[in-house]
Amino acid sequence: MSSSAAARDSILQAIRRARAGADAVPDAPPAYRTPAALLGGIEQFCAYAGEEAATSEHVGRMEDVPPAVLRYVTGQGLAMRVVVAADLDLDAAVWAAAQPLQITGGPVERDGDTLVTGCYAGVAEAGALIMLSSSGVPNEAKFLAATHIAAVRAVDILPTFEALWTRLRGDFTDRWPRTMNWIVGPSRTADLGVPSKLGAHGPARVHIIIIDA
Amino acid sequence: METTSRQFRQLSRHALEQATLQHSLDGVREIMPRIRAAALAERGDFDALCDRARDIRERTLRQLDSYLEAFERRVQAAGGTVHWAATGEEACRIVAQICRDAGAERLIKSKSMVTEEIELNAALERDGFTVTETDLGEYIIQLRGEKPSHILAPSLHVTLDEVAETFHQHHDIERSGPLTNATEMLAEARSIMRDKFLQADVGITGANFLVAETGAAVIVTNEGNADLTASLPDTHIVVTGIEKAVPTLDDVGVLLRVLARSAIGERLSNYTTFVHGPRRDGEASGPANYHVVLVDNGRSEMLGTEFQDMLRCIRCSACLNHCPVYTAIGGHAYGSVYSGPMGAVLTPAFAGLPAAAHLPNASTFCGRCEAVCPVRIPLPSLLRRWRQRELNARPVMDGQRFGLGLWRWLNHWPPAYSLAIRCAARVLRRLSVPGRGGQRWIRRLPLLGAAWTDCRDLPAPPGRTFQDEWRRRRS
Ligand code: SF4
Numbered sequence: 027m028s029s030s031a032a033a034r035d036s037i038l039q040a041i042r043r044a045r046a047g048a049d050a051v052p053d054a055p056p057a058y059r060t061p062a063a064l065l066g067g068i069e070q071f072c073a074y075a076g077e078e079a080a081t082s083e084h085v086g087r088m089e090d091v092p093p094a095v096l097r098y099v100t101g102q103g104l105a106m107r108v109v110v111a112a113d114l115d116l117d118a119a120v121w122a123a124a125q126p127l128q129i130t131g132g133p134v135e136r137d138g139d140t141l142v143t144g145c146y147a148g149v150a151e152a153g154a155l156i157m158l159s160s161s162g163v164p165n166e167a168k169f170l171a172a173t174h175i176a177a178v179r180a181v182d183i184l185p186t187f188e189a190l191w192t193r194l195r196g197d198f199t200d201r202w203p204r205t206m207n208w209i210v211g212p213s214r215t216a217d218l219g220v221p222s223k224l225g226a227h228g229p230a231r232v233h234i235i236i237i238d239a
Numbered sequence: 240m241e242t243t244s245r246q247f248r249q250l251s252r253h254a255l256e257q258a259t260l261q262h263s264l265d266g267v268r269e270i271m272p273r274i275r276a277a278a279l280a281e282r283g284d285f286d287a288l289c290d291r292a293r294d295i296r297e298r299t300l301r302q303l304d305s306y307l308e309a310f311e312r313r314v315q316a317a318g319g320t321v322h323w324a325a326t327g328e329e330a331c332r333i334v335a336q337i338c339r340d341a342g343a344e345r346l347i348k349s350k351s352m353v354t355e356e357i358e359l360n361a362a363l364e365r366d367g368f369t370v371t372e373t374d375l376g377e378y379i380i381q382l383r384g385e386k387p388s389h390i391l392a393p394s395l396h397v398t399l400d401e402v403a404e405t406f407h408q409h410h411d412i413e414r415s416g417p418l419t420n421a422t423e424m425l426a427e428a429r430s431i432m433r434d435k436f437l438q439a440d441v442g443i444t445g446a447n448f449l450v451a452e453t454g455a456a457v458i459v460t461n462e463g464n465a466d467l468t469a470s471l472p473d474t475h476i477v478v479t480g481i482e483k484a485v486p487t488l489d490d491v492g493v494l495l496r497v498l499a500r501s502a503i504g505e506r507l508s509n510y511t512t513f514v515h516g517p518r519r520d521g522e523a524s525g526p527a528n529y530h531v532v533l534v535d536n537g538r539s540e541m542l543g544t545e546f547q548d549m550l551r552c553i554r555c556s557a558c559l560n561h562c563p564v565y566t567a568i569g570g571h572a573y574g575s576v577y578s579g580p581m582g583a584v585l586t587p588a589f590a591g592l593p594a595a596a597h598l599p600n601a602s603t604f605c606g607r608c609e610a611v612c613p614v615r616i617p618l619p620s621l622l623r624r625w626r627q628r629e630l631n632a633r634p635v636m637d638g639q640r641f642g643l644g645l646w647r648w649l650n651h652w653p654p655a656y657s658l659a660i661r662c663a664a665r666v667l668r669r670l671s672v673p674g675r676g677g678q679r680w681i682r683r684l685p686l687l688g689a690a691w692t693d694c695r696d697l698p699a700p701p702g703r704t705f706q707d708e709w710r711r712r713r714s
Pocket of ligand 1: 423501551552553554555556581608611612613615616647653
C-alpha cells in the first residue's frame, strides 16, 4: 500500500471514529432563496460591476459588437489590435466593420494585449462574468491580457448564484467544464496600500458589452 | 508546525514599539470593520446567510469522510489524482515527488495558508526546487525571508518604502535608486512575475473549497495570480486541508457570499475559479497533470472534540480585523502563521499546547471575534477551553493559579466576598482623582496593578458595590 493510500485509510478512519455515536445528520435544507427585495437584473449587474471598476455598455445585436470594440479601443487609446476568442460567434465579415482594428485569433502574448471574448453568463448579485474553459479559448488568455472586453447576452444575465447552478446543472449533467472563471472587474491588489491598485497580474481594464437582443 | 509562540510576551512588547507596524494596524482597525459593515448593510439577509453557512460547515464536518470520498471520485473521473497526507511532512514529500516526476525545476505558487502551515516552500527548496510566490504580498515577504503577519494580507507589516528597498535589492534591474510609488512597484512586480509564470514547470495553489458534487477545487483571489498559476504550467497541484470539503454548489454560493463580505467588505472577490481537472482532448491549453493533495495535519484529531467548531473556519480574517489584541500587536507576535483569535485556537491544536500556551491567554474575551465570524465559531469559548487545559496541565502552583484559587474561595463564601469587594471598591475610590467626563481615574496602582497603570489610567469604581446598590434600591 502506498503511503498516500495508508494515509487515506488512517484519515478516513479517524473521521469515522470521531463521529461514532453522534446523532444522525439532519437532511440538508432546500437551496438558499435570496429575499425578493435583493433580487436584481441587468441594472444591478452593471452597477455592481461598475463599483468594481468594470465599465459596461449596451448594444442592440451581436453584429454591433465589433463597432463597440473599435469605439472602446479608440476611446482608451489602446493598440489597434485585438485578440478575438473563438467563443465569440462572429464571422470575419462582421469584424470588417471594426476596421482599421486588426483582428487576430491569438494567442495573447504580450502584456498590453486586448482580448475580446464571449461569456457563458453574468450574475447580477455580484456583477460577475462567468466564463467556461472551452476548446477554442486558452484559459490563461483571460488573465494575460491587459484589457478584457467581454460580450454577454442580456438573457444570460442571471440574478443569483442559485440561478447559475440551475443553468449549469441543466447544461452539464455530469461532465463539468474543466474550469469556470468568475470575474468581477479588473485584477487588483491591496498589498501596496489602500486603495487597491488595479492590474496586479491580470487585466487592468474590463469592459462589458451587453447584447440586448 | 514551527512556531515562536513561546516568545509571545517579548514579541508583542516589540510589536507595540514598532511605529510603522502600529501605523498599518491603525489602518486595519479603522478601515476593515467599516468596509465590512457597509457590505453587510446592503444584504438584509446576512444573518440568515451566516446561519446557513454555519449549518453547511457543521453538516459537512459530520459527514466529512463521505464528502471527501465523493470529491475524490469526481477528480479521478476527470483525470486528476488525489493524494492524502496525514502530516505536513507527508504532504511536502508528496508535492516534491510530483514535481520530480514532472521533471520540474521552477515552481510557482499562489497564496495558501495550508502550505504556510506545513512549510512547503522550505521543504521544496531543500529538495532543490526554485519556488516563487505569486501573490504580491507573499512575494514581498518571500524576498524578505519573513512569515505572513495576516492570513489575507501577509505583508501588512511592510511599508511601501520597505517594498521599494526589497525590490531594489532583489530585482536584477538597472536603475538609479529604489522605486518611489506603488504604481511603479506594481508594474515592476507584474513584469518580473510574467516571466516566472511563463517559465514555470509546476503551479501550486491552495483551495478555499472542495465541492463534493462536482469535484471542483474553488480558488478565490483578487490578483488573478492563482489563475495563471493553475493554467500556465504543465502540472497543477492543489494543496489544501481536508476540512475544505463542501457538499454542493449551492453550499459554495452561500459560503462565497459571506466570505468576501467578511474578508474585504466586497460582494465577491475579483476572481473565483472552479477547477475540475487536467486539460481535455482538443483543449487549447491547461495543465496536462492535475493533482490534489488533501492535508490532515491534526484536523481529524480535532473532529469530535470540544474544538471541532474551529474546523468550520473559512479563513476570512474578520476575527483578526476586529480583535483589539491582534490590531494592537499584529500577526508576528503570535509566532504562528495563524494569528488573531482563530490563530490562538488553531495554533495550540496544530503545534501543541505547551508551545502555544500564551496565545489563548492573549484575549480580553470581548467577544467581537465571535460576533463577526460568518460561520459563528464561538471563539471565546474555545479559547477558554484551551486556558482551562493549560491551567490544569501546570505542574506547580504559580501566581495565576493562586489568584484564581483565591477568587474561587471568595466566591464560595459570600460574607468574605462582600467584605473584600467592599474594601476594594473603597480603596480604589480613595486612590482616584477626578478626570475627563466626570469620571474618576486611578493614575497609579501598587504591586501587580502597576502593570495596568504604567500604560493607562484605570477608571475608578463608584465606591459602592453592586450588592450595596441593589440593597439600597430594593429598600
Ligand atoms: S474564525 Fe471565523 S472570523 Fe476568524 S477567520 Fe475563521 S471564519 Fe473568519
